[in-house]
Amino acid sequence: MTGPADQTEGTALPEGFAEIADDFHAVTGRDRLQMLLEFADGLPALPERYADHPELLEPVPECQSPIFLATEVEGTGREATARLFFSAPPEAPTTRGFAAILAEALDGRTVGEVLETPESVTGALGLAEVVSPLRLNGMAGMLARIKRQLREKSGA
Incomplete structure (x- = not known):
């Protein structure tokens, strides 16, 4: 038997996302929002090489709040390791939460695993009932x- 987060639109979720989605599906409504806010508190700080050079980060205009990101690749091709870095203001907890989820689920995975992550994964978290579609589009x-x-x- 598979859980609600094991698949999205027939595509298996990456392991990190499946675990996070299962956690979100284990609770309902306001508890999901609270869990998202807890992720926001856990967003890793930027390493100095980005904190001291914000121009190296790419803005994400789809987000309602100012968020910036950078990636690094250790190795080459699909087996290389993906590293993810985010900058999001503390006064934007929803956006920070989404960034923290992406960081937890995808940082340190292979490039191939990240590239195979279905775009619909953002809907697999069950947050549509507590977060606006516009905010979910920001995560996408x-x-x-x-x-x-x-x-x-x-x-x-």
């Missing part, structure tokens, strides 16, 4: 930019 925008950067940097 982050994922699309991450994938584009990784394709360019890895040659995959």
Whole structure:
């Protein structure tokens, strides 16, 4: 038997996302929103090489709040390791939460795993009932930019 988060539109979720989605589906409504806010508190700080040079980060205009991201690739091709970095203001907890989910689910995975992450994964978290579709589109925008950067940097 598979859980609600094991698949989205017939495509298996990456392991990290499946675990996070299962956690979100284990609770309802306001508890999901609270969980998202807890993720926001756990967004890793930017390393100095980005904190001191914000111009190296790409803006994500699909987000309602100002968020910036950068990726790094350790190795080449689809087997390279993907590294993700985000900058989001503390006064934008929903956006920070989405960034933290992406960081937890995808940072350290192979480029291939990240590229195979279905765009519909943002809907698999069950947040549509507590977060506006516009905000969910922001998370999808982050994922699309991450994938584009990784394709360019890895040659995959």
